Amino acid sequence: MSKVRIYTLAKDLGVENAKMLELLDGLGVSYKSVSSTIEEETVDLIKEMLAEEAAQAGGAPAQATAAPESDTPTDAGSAAPAPQADAPTSSEEVPHRAPVVTIMGHVDHGKTSLLDYIRKTKVAAKEAGGITQHVGAFEAQTSKGKIVFIDTPGHEAFTTIRARGANVADIAIIVIAADDSLMPQTREAIAHAQAAKVPMLIAINKVDLPQADPDRVKTDLTQLNLVPEEYGGDLVVVPVSAKTGEGVEDLLEYISLTAELEDLRADPKGTFGGVIIEGKVDKQAGVLATVMVQEGTLHVSDFLVVGENYGKIKAMTDSNGARIKEAGPSTPVQVLGFSEVPSSGEKVQSAKNEHAAREIVAARASDRRDAENARVQRRLTLEEMMGPLGSVRTVNLILRADTQGSVEAIQGILARKESDDVKINVMLAGIGAPTEGDVLLASTAEATILCFSVTASGGVKKVADGKDVDIKSFRIIYELIDEVDRLIKGNVEPVFEEKYLGRAEVRMLIKHPKSGTIAGSYVTDGSLKRNAKAKVTRGKQVVYEGTIVGLKRFKDDVREVQTGYECGINVDWNDVMEGDIIEASEMVEVEQN
Numbered sequence: 001m002s003k004v005r006i007y008t009l010a011k012d013l014g015v016e017n018a019k020m021l022e023l024l025d026g027l028g029v030s031y032k033s034v035s036s037t038i039e040e041e042t043v044d045l046i047k048e049m050l051a052e053e054a055a056q057a058g059g060a061p062a063q064a065t066a067a068p069e070s071d072t073p074t075d076a077g078s079a080a081p082a083p084q085a086d087a088p089t090s091s092e093e094v095p096h097r098a099p100v101v102t103i104m105g106h107v108d109h110g111k112t113s114l115l116d117y118i119r120k121t122k123v124a125a126k127e128a129g130g131i132t133q134h135v136g137a138f139e140a141q142t143s144k145g146k147i148v149f150i151d152t153p154g155h156e157a158f159t160t161i162r163a164r165g166a167n168v169a170d171i172a173i174i175v176i177a178a179d180d181s182l183m184p185q186t187r188e189a190i191a192h193a194q195a196a197k198v199p200m201l202i203a204i205n206k207v208d209l210p211q212a213d214p215d216r217v218k219t220d221l222t223q224l225n226l227v228p229e230e231y232g233g234d235l236v237v238v239p240v241s242a243k244t245g246e247g248v249e250d251l252l253e254y255i256s257l258t259a260e261l262e263d264l265r266a267d268p269k270g271t272f273g274g275v276i277i278e279g280k281v282d283k284q285a286g287v288l289a290t291v292m293v294q295e296g297t298l299h300v301s302d303f304l305v306v307g308e309n310y311g312k313i314k315a316m317t318d319s320n321g322a323r324i325k326e327a328g329p330s331t332p333v334q335v336l337g338f339s340e341v342p343s344s345g346e347k348v349q350s351a352k353n354e355h356a357a358r359e360i361v362a363a364r365a366s367d368r369r370d371a372e373n374a375r376v377q378r379r380l381t382l383e384e385m386m387g388p389l390g391s392v393r394t395v396n397l398i399l400r401a402d403t404q405g406s407v408e409a410i411q412g413i414l415a416r417k418e419s420d421d422v423k424i425n426v427m428l429a430g431i432g433a434p435t436e437g438d439v440l441l442a443s444t445a446e447a448t449i450l451c452f453s454v455t456a457s458g459g460v461k462k463v464a465d466g467k468d469v470d471i472k473s474f475r476i477i478y479e480l481i482d483e484v485d486r487l488i489k490g491n492v493e494p495v496f497e498e499k500y501l502g503r504a505e506v507r508m509l510i511k512h513p514k515s516g517t518i519a520g521s522y523v524t525d526g527s528l529k530r531n532a533k534a535k536v537t538r539g540k541q542v543v544y545e546g547t548i549v550g551l552k553r554f555k556d557d558v559r560e561v562q563t564g565y566e567c568g569i570n571v572d573w574n575d576v577m578e579g580d581i582i583e584a585s586e587m588v589e590v591e592q593n
């Protein structure tokens with residue numbers, strides 16, 4: 001019996017992949033991803049279900065109700081969504097947008113070549129006379145619609161953007177050369193994509209080379225707990241050659257499939273929001289900034305605010321260099337009009353007019369000053385330091401060591417330190433000194449960088465200081481592990497236990513005009529302390545629970561009174577009676593292993 005891939009079937013039947021997965025879920029069929037295969041029997045069942053659904057919806061066959069395949073996802077807005085059996089929710093009415101993809105990987109594995117190949121084959125030729133400029137992103141047209149590529153390859157760009165709190169990429173392509181397999185920067189790139197929770201596709205590049213060994217790459221990936229689909233996992237791995245173009249079409253297809261599953265949507269009619277991809281000064285034109293439109297639509301003459309600067313768009317070009325008047329979601333545009341060069345990753349918003357733009361800038365400047373003052377004065381709360389109470393906490397670490405052996409040894413020990421309350425997340429384990437990229441990753445993920453037998457350069461330390469990131473270096477593994485213990489301890493919710501202190505018998509009552517009733521007592525056991533918890537019992541019954549707010553020996557305030565002494569106790573309760581027993585206790589933190 002022949003098997004069919006889920007996405008092929010979805011395509012043939014003219015339904016969305018997400019819908020197909022929903023149907024499979026309904027049937028209880030297990031799959032890893034849309035590229036998993038299903039049995040012919042299941043295919044028949046799916047067809048029946050779709051036919052039934054279509055009949056209920058008004059008699060039209062399934063194919064007829066689905067959106068035509070040639071519809072580009074970004075065309076949305078021009079046509080009403082295809083009629084479906086179930087009523088569309090408001091989120092379904094927000095149109096789809098094109099995915100924004102970033103390409104990362106080790107040096108020389110072919111990131112630039114792959115981008116160049118895609119640009120050459122998928123970007124419409126420039127109008128004569130124009131010079132294609134580097135703007136940091138470009139749009140590729142594929143049979144499945146538009147895909148936007150960030151064309152500054154490498155995780156530095158990716159993390160710089162993330163470090164400013166923006167997330168511009170929807171999908172990360174990790175390029176791995178088939179003749180070189182996993183290298184330190186490949187691991188870093190994977191860690192960055194994972195930290196950003198961005199879906200990841202693997203492109204095994206240079207498969208045209210005679211020494212290419214894609215199987216080795218796949219096996220090596222499994223050691224990072226990334227299991228390719230053909231090994232039963234859910235990692236999409238596509239063999240490609242940036243030189244011959246082999247597999248590039250498949251890669252684009254997988255990008256579209258992933259985007260479809262991510263259900264990326266943005267409202268072109270909504271409030272504008274975007275992110276700076278890059279900014280530069282052009283000798284002739286002035287300040288140029290590439291803005292990725294994420295929400296809403298940008299128009300020439302709009303006022304934009306970035307950080308504490310604003311500008312009016314004088315001119316706008318698309319990534320192909322053509323002048324445009326407006327740009328919707330997932331469109332990278334080069335904007336002329338800022339007076340200062342914005343930095344990549346900065347968020348952009350629009351303002352109604354110049355006055356409104358100035359007001360936003362003024363409010364931001366004042367917020368920043370307040371925050372700066374507050375930082376000096378304010379102490380962090382327990383919750384701010386340790387995260388919300390009552391949940392499993394994660395200690396994020398970036399590990400740097402001199403050899404692979406040390407990295408593995410340390411990871412082995414750390415794995416045994418995890419408990420039900422604390423998870424240790426080694427975001428990145430690499431050989432060699434920590435890099436600026438590590439610091440950016442640590443700052444966004446609130447991780448500590450631990451180094452074994454390597455130290456950070458002065459430059460990296462400076463960046464770390466500026467971002468409040470701790471880099472700690474050790475020469476002895478167990479000192480590093482002790483540090484991890486300290487981090488874990490700092491992360492464990494403290495457990496308090498009530499500790500009995502002592503008791504006293506109330507022998508006479510003194511009415512004090514200001515303090516109320518004072519219990520003249522005799523300490524019969526242990527000791528009583530000011531501010532301790534107090535429990536008053538009468539016979540066998542507890543009649544009051546509170547705090548010892550005052551403790552006196554004759555006329556003097558004291559902190560503590562021992563067994564065999566008389567004292568005046570104020571429990572801030574006027575109904576205490578002769579013969580009552582006041583028991584004192586305090587809460588102490590219990591040491592945890």
Ligand SMILES: Nc1nc2c(ncn2[C@@H]2O[C@H](COP(=O)(O)OP(=O)(O)OP(=O)(O)O)[C@@H](O)[C@H]2O)c(=O)[nH]1
Binds near residue numbers: 205
């Ligand atoms: N045979 C073959 N060579 C390739 C392929 N892709 C890239 N190369 C070559 O590999 C080398 C590195 O490619 P780049 O595209 O510069 O690699 P990169 O990852 O962008 O490198 P950096 O920008 O330095 O990080 C170049 O000499 C390319 O010609 C491929 O698919 N096949």
